[in-house]
Amino acid sequence: MGNHHEDNCRLNHPDFRALNQGLDRRNFLQKTAMGLGAAALQVLMGGQSLQAKSIQDQILESLPKIAPKAKRVVYLFMSGGPSQFETFDYKPNLKNMFGEGLPDSVRKGQRLTGMSANQAVLPIVPSLYNFKQYGQNQTWVSELLPYTAQVADELCVIKSMYTEQINHDPAITFFQTGHQLPGRPSIGSWLSYGLGSENQNLPAFIVMVSKNASKDQPLYSRLWGNGFLPSEHQGVQFRSSKDPVLYLNNPEGYDGEDRKEMLEYLKKLNQAQNQTWADPEVEARISQYEMAFRMQTSVPEVMDVSSESDEVFDLYGPGSRDKGTFAANCLLARKLLEKDVRFVQLYHQGWDHHDALPKNIINQCKQTDQATAALIQDLKRRGMLEDTLVVWGGEFGRTVYSQGKLSANGYGRDHHPKCFSMWMAGAGVKPGSYGETDDFSYNIAKDPVHVHDFHATMLHLLGINHEELIFKSQGRRFRLTDVHGKVVKGVLT
Amino acid sequence: MAVALQFFQIFSKKDFNSSISLLVLIGSIFAGLSCLAGWLLASTGDYNDEIVFFHRWSGIATFFLALTSYFWIRYRNYLFTGLLILIIVTGHYGSILTYGEGYFIKPKIDSTVIISAKNRRSLKIEKVQGETTQYFYPYEDQIVPILKSKCYSCHSIQKKKGGLRLDSEFFIRKGGKHGRIMMSGNALKSHLYTYLILPEDDDLHMPPTGKRQLTRMEIQLIEQWISSGAPFGEVEQKMVLASNDLTSSAIDLPNSDLIPAEKQMDIAPLSPTDNLVLDKLKDAKISIVYSGAKNERISLNFINVKSDFNALLAQSKSIKTHVTELKLNDSDQIDFSAIRDFSNLRILNLGHTNLKDDDVENFQGLGQLEQLNLYGTKITDAGLMKLAECQYLKVLYLWDTKVSAIGINELKKKRPKLKIESGQFTFKLADTISPKRLDPNK
Numbered sequence: 001m002g003n004h005h006e007d008n009c010r011l012n013h014p015d016f017r018a019l020n021q022g023l024d025r026r027n028f029l030q031k032t033a034m035g036l037g038a039a040a041l042q043v044l045m046g047g048q049s050l051q052a053k054s055i056q057d058q059i060l061e062s063l064p065k066i067a068p069k070a071k072r073v074v075y076l077f078m079s080g081g082p083s084q085f086e087t088f089d090y091k092p093n094l095k096n097m098f099g100e101g102l103p104d105s106v107r108k109g110q111r112l113t114g115m116s117a118n119q120a121v122l123p124i125v126p127s128l129y130n131f132k133q134y135g136q137n138q139t140w141v142s143e144l145l146p147y148t149a150q151v152a153d154e155l156c157v158i159k160s161m162y163t164e165q166i167n168h169d170p171a172i173t174f175f176q177t178g179h180q181l182p183g184r185p186s187i188g189s190w191l192s193y194g195l196g197s198e199n200q201n202l203p204a205f206i207v208m209v210s211k212n213a214s215k216d217q218p219l220y221s222r223l224w225g226n227g228f229l230p231s232e233h234q235g236v237q238f239r240s241s242k243d244p245v246l247y248l249n250n251p252e253g254y255d256g257e258d259r260k261e262m263l264e265y266l267k268k269l270n271q272a273q274n275q276t277w278a279d280p281e282v283e284a285r286i287s288q289y290e291m292a293f294r295m296q297t298s299v300p301e302v303m304d305v306s307s308e309s310d311e312v313f314d315l316y317g318p319g320s321r322d323k324g325t326f327a328a329n330c331l332l333a334r335k336l337l338e339k340d341v342r343f344v345q346l347y348h349q350g351w352d353h354h355d356a357l358p359k360n361i362i363n364q365c366k367q368t369d370q371a372t373a374a375l376i377q378d379l380k381r382r383g384m385l386e387d388t389l390v391v392w393g394g395e396f397g398r399t400v401y402s403q404g405k406l407s408a409n410g411y412g413r414d415h416h417p418k419c420f421s422m423w424m425a426g427a428g429v430k431p432g433s434y435g436e437t438d439d440f441s442y443n444i445a446k447d448p449v450h451v452h453d454f455h456a457t458m459l460h461l462l463g464i465n466h467e468e469l470i471f472k473s474q475g476r477r478f479r480l481t482d483v484h485g486k487v488v489k490g491v492l493t
Numbered sequence: 494m495a496v497a498l499q500f501f502q503i504f505s506k507k508d509f510n511s512s513i514s515l516l517v518l519i520g521s522i523f524a525g526l527s528c529l530a531g532w533l534l535a536s537t538g539d540y541n542d543e544i545v546f547f548h549r550w551s552g553i554a555t556f557f558l559a560l561t562s563y564f565w566i567r568y569r570n571y572l573f574t575g576l577l578i579l580i581i582v583t584g585h586y587g588s589i590l591t592y593g594e595g596y597f598i599k600p601k602i603d604s605t606v607i608i609s610a611k612n613r614r615s616l617k618i619e620k621v622q623g624e625t626t627q628y629f630y631p632y633e634d635q636i637v638p639i640l641k642s643k644c645y646s647c648h649s650i651q652k653k654k655g656g657l658r659l660d661s662e663f664f665i666r667k668g669g670k671h672g673r674i675m676m677s678g679n680a681l682k683s684h685l686y687t688y689l690i691l692p693e694d695d696d697l698h699m700p701p702t703g704k705r706q707l708t709r710m711e712i713q714l715i716e717q718w719i720s721s722g723a724p725f726g727e728v729e730q731k732m733v734l735a736s737n738d739l740t741s742s743a744i745d746l747p748n749s750d751l752i753p754a755e756k757q758m759d760i761a762p763l764s765p766t767d768n769l770v771l772d773k774l775k776d777a778k779i780s781i782v783y784s785g786a787k788n789e790r791i792s793l794n795f796i797n798v799k800s801d802f803n804a805l806l807a808q809s810k811s812i813k814t815h816v817t818e819l820k821l822n823d824s825d826q827i828d829f830s831a832i833r834d835f836s837n838l839r840i841l842n843l844g845h846t847n848l849k850d851d852d853v854e855n856f857q858g859l860g861q862l863e864q865l866n867l868y869g870t871k872i873t874d875a876g877l878m879k880l881a882e883c884q885y886l887k888v889l890y891l892w893d894t895k896v897s898a899i900g901i902n903e904l905k906k907k908r909p910k911l912k913i914e915s916g917q918f919t920f921k922l923a924d925t926i927s928p929k930r931l932d933p934n935k
Contacts, residue, residue: 067784128929146923198780200797315920338822340780340796359928370920381892381916382844383866410931463784 068463069428069493070389071198073191074333074344076372078364079172080217080351081420083398083413085127086361088157088421088433089441090140094126094400102401106442113166115354115403116414122401124440125411128358137432144365147317147373153431154376154385156491157423160435160444163396163451166417168217168352171395176223178455178480185227185471187455188343190480192233194469195462198340201298203291205235205343206336211324212367214350214360224345228473230284232291235345238332240324244303248295256296263289302335315378317370327371334378337388351394354403355412376425385426389461393422400440419444422454428461430493449488456485461492514563521559528552544651548586555579590652629728632662636718639711643700662725680719689715710786760815760837762787767812777805784817792818792840806831813837817861821846829855837861844890845869850876857882866890868916874900881907892916 085091102122116122130143135153148155165171170180177184185193188205197204207224224235238244250259267286274282305328312331313320319327326348333344348368353360372392379385397420398413419437435447456466459480466481479485531552558579562572640659646652649660657669665685668674680686688699689712700706707715718724763771771791775781778797784790793809793816795802802824809816813835820842821827829852832841839861848870856862862883873895880886881904891901892915901913 068782125931128931129926143926147920150920198794198796200778200780340794358931362926362928370923373920377918377920381890381914381918382868383842383864383888383890383914386864386888406931408930410928 068461069387070426070461070463071387072337072340072342072344073188073389073391073458073462074337074346074375075187075391076330076368076375076393077172077175077345077347078351078368078392078394079213079219079347079349080168080353081171081394081396081398081415082351082364083353083357083361084159084419084421084437084441085398085400085413086129086144086357087142087365088140088423089159089419089437090131090142091126091400091437091439091441092131093439094124097124098126099123099406102440102442106438106440108443110418113415116399116401119403122399123406124400125402125406125413128410135431139431139433144362145369147370151373151376151425154380154425155423156425156429156431157421157433158435158449158454158488158491159419159421159433159437160446160448161393161397161420161422161451161454162444162448163417165396166415168395168415171415171417172219172223175395175451177227178452178482182222182225183227184478185229185233185480186224186235187458187480188224188235188345189226189229189233190459190469191343191462193229193471194464195342197342199298201294202302202336202339202341203236203295204341205233205345206341207235207237207345207347208240208329208332209237210326210329210346210348210367211240212319212322212326213348213364216350216352219347219349228478229471230280232284232287235343238299238303240328245295245299248292248299250296259293259296263293298339302339303332305331305335312378316374319367320371326368327374330371330375331378334375334382337379337384338382353398353412354414356409357398357412358410379426387427389427389429389458390425391422391458392424394420396420397441400442416442418442424491428493429491434488434491447488447490450484452481452485453488455481457488457491460487510566513569514566517559517563521556521563524552524556524559528556544586544589548583548590551579551583551586555583630726631718631721631728632723632725635714639707639714643705643707643711646704647700675719675723677723678720680716683719686712686716686719708786760785760789760817762789763812763815767815770808770811774805774809777801777808779805779809782818789815790817791815792820794820795824796820796822798824802826803828803831810834818842832856833858835859840864842866843870848872850879852876853879856880859883860885862886864888867894868892870894872896874903877901877904880904886911888912888914890914890916 085094100123102124107122111117127142131140132143132149133139134141134149137153139152139155139157141149141152163171163174165174165180173182174180176186178187186205188207192204195204205224209219221237224237226232226234236245239246243249250256266289270282270286270289273279274286308331316327316331319325320331322328326346329346333346336344348364350360350364350367376385376390379388379390396415396417399416401414402411403414404412419441425431435449436445437443438445459466459469466479466485466487470477470479472478528549531549555576558572558576562569562576565572644659647654648657650658653669655669655671657674658664665675666673674685675683688697689707691698693702693706771781774793780794780796782792782794784792791812795805798805802821803826806821806828810831814837816835817837818840819832819835819838822842823845825847827843827846827848829843829848832838833855836859838859841856841859841862841864844866845868848867850871850873853872853876856865857879863885865880865883865886865888868890869892871894872891874897877891877896877900880889886908887910889911891913896915898915898917901915904911905913
């Protein structure tokens with residue numbers, strides 16, 4: 001009877017079971033001294049064992065079953081840390097404090113990065129760009145995001161995100177894996193492990209990185225790594241060049257039948273090896289080879305955009321015909337989601353604006369704004385926004401003060417982890433805005449949302465209790481949220 | 494064990510006396526400890542006095558008899574016979590205390606009671622000139638079975654933990670020794686509900702750890718029952734039948750206060766034959782997702798299916814009542830008449846299929862259908878009008894079809910609450926923004 005469960009969500013994992021079956025009082029008595037006598041007596045009197053219904057079954061029955069709102073996720077990761085001041089967090093009062101030093105009462109002695117810690121003054125600088133309210137929810141959006149503004153009614157803007165990480169690599173790693181040090185599984189890997197793939201011919205976790213972004217901060221493939229989970233759950237990167245997935249094509253003069261035959265024999269060898277060593281990585285290898293073989297036909301099919309109409313390309317904007325841009329990747333993401341890929345992650349770098357922010361951020365917004373809004377519209381009219389979660393955000397926010405002097409070229413902003421904005425849209429998310437920051441967008445004034453809380457909420461929307469998706473590694477049990485995380489009820493419908 | 498060895502000794506003529514003595518000594522020490530522990534537990538007064546009386550004295554007798562037989566080796570044969578009987582008697586009463594009377598056959602009794610109650614409920618409906626009055630017995634039909642299976646073992650006549658009994662209206666209203674447990678109309682102030690929703694490791698959580706827990710739906714039922722004023726008797730529900738008037742929303746089912754959304758569509762748990770069918774579908778690469786309190790609801794996704802759509806659809810028919818969601822995108826060979834039988838379907842996704850106007854008639858009888866996706870099909874205004882018959886429909890996707898704005902407006906007139914997503918959307922082109930420059934002197 002546990003089989004269904006295993007398909008749906010692998011809460012049936014032996015570790016999970018053992019943990020839950022932990023010896024309670026009655027269990028203890030039964031298994032020890034008194035148990036012997038009681039069991040004998042029961043048999044003597046011809047009674048059926050009272051505990052005929054196993055504790056395991058009882059636990060399975062009592063498990064809360066969260067009905068999943070979201071079946072798949074597309075996560076638009078704005079790498080570098082987009083400024084909340086020029087996007088979603090409108091702070092009109094800052095205009096009156098232009099150029100003044102940041103009051104100590106706001107900063108409260110918080111340690112700054114090495115880049116601005118030695119600055120004599122920390123001059124407050126308001127956004128140069130104007131804001132307006134859009135849609136029924138009167139969501140504030142900056143003039144830099146005119147297309148996003150047109151889908152404002154679909155967005156739930158969280159203004160009170162925070163993290164502990166102040167530098168790019170640990171902060172991105174934290175967002176993707178729930179820990180600042182490398183080595184934990186990425187969100188997509190957890191989902192692949194927990195929910196599996198609906199489409200058997202494509203990986204459950206697919207990653208694309210924009211080619212048109214300025215690569216000011218690097219990305220590493222470990223950000224979509226499987227950590228300690230079996231390796232078939234790692235994210236597969238689709239590239240914009242001739243081979244979307246490396247080493248997938250057959251070598252010249254080698255046809256599919258040969259390949260199939262070779263893989264059959266390889267599988268037998270691997271199975272023999274598996275019987276000897278029972279190493280889960282051997283099983284992972286077998287399933288990866290099988291997936292790769294199926295992907296030989298499924299990937300070219302899904303990457304082919306020739307059947308898309310001009311209307312669709314126009315919707316996603318001018319970049320969408322150029323393979324590998326953010327816009328083209330958004331279009332592909334929609335195609336992948338249509339094929340029921342569980343988790344699609346897009347990375348767009350170049351948001352790390354330490355200087356000349358007013359000029360650079362325009363470019364960033366131009367590259368991403370229309371395609372982002374188009375993705376939402378396109379999902380919506382296909383009936384997919386109903387069960388697809390769309391997420392937009394970076395790894396941290398930026399400071400209210402300018403890094404470096406104010407000049408004609410404008411200002412820069414340093415890293416700021418204590419508050420920043422991101423948004424979610426689609427399945428099970430309540431449009432509007434959530435949380436508030438203080439007048440300086442330096443501290444959170446209301447409803448803080450930690451990265452762990454964000455993870456817990458995302459899993460909740462996918463029908464998973466974040467406390468129950470567990471994997472045991474190196475002698476201890478791990479979760480995406482580890483020992484933290486609360487579902488943010490305020491953003492749910 | 495000692496008794497067994499003694500009997501064995503009688504027949505085999507070997508000497509086990511020393512080991513028998515040791516076993517008897519250990520046994521009697523534990524019997525003594527159990528008596529002490531038992532006495533303390535009984536003094537809380539949570540248990541049926543009469544049974545406690547028998548259990549207590551037979552237990553103490555067991556202890557003394559065991560002790561006597563340790564010292565009086567000569568008459569051990571007789572003493573042991575008495576001991577065996579006493580152990581059985583004590584054990585029997587002990588089991589009654591812990592598990593309740595009739596602990597051998599209890600589960601069977603429960604199910605028959607529930608079935609008979611259900612039969613009776615459906616009988617009593619009165620119709621007077623288009624106005625239907627329906628009578629419900631929420632306490633008897635819904636609450637008692639829950640209490641019986643999950644609470645009575647500790648809170649009934651046999652065993653009154655915390656001085657609380659839940660086996661009749663009087664005792665539920667009276668509460669336990671820590672006060673009242675229910676405030677009619679306010680579930681959040683009723684311990685009968687709040688203790689259920691405490692975290693399971695909380696000391697006050699009920700039922701205690703290790704006991705069978707209430708399912709989510711059962712908890713919800715209790716909450717709704719209390720919130721609706723905790724009626725113990727008959728509840729009358731009047732509703733005006735609106736069969737001619739399609740614009741009025743028929744979604745507000747009678748008695749929706751007492752029956753949670755899930756209950757409105759009662760689906761039996763999967764049977765072993767259902768599971769066989771599902772295994773076959775799984776082999777055919779159909780993606781299956783289970784939901785519901787007993788995993789009885791099934792969502793079928795044909796995303797991996799390349800051919801034989803209709804054969805597989807026909808196969809799925811044998812589990813048709815369980816299928817609440819069906820996704821059949823991107824195929825031009827579907828025979829839509831098969832869908833007619835999936836009576837519990839809530840979500841139906843037919844995007845990019847060979848659907849034509851006439852096929853829509855198959856959905857008119859689907860009483861639960863809430864969401865219908867027809868984007869990319871050949872449906873026209875004629876087919877659209879037929880959809881007005883789907884009374885429960887809430888969301889309809891029509892982008893990239895042959896329907897016209899006039900047709901959509903007509904449907905909207907008939908079904909004002911229906912959300913229609915026609916995908917008529919174009920972006921307002923944005924002006925180019927040039928970088929603003931900062932004037933540091935300002």
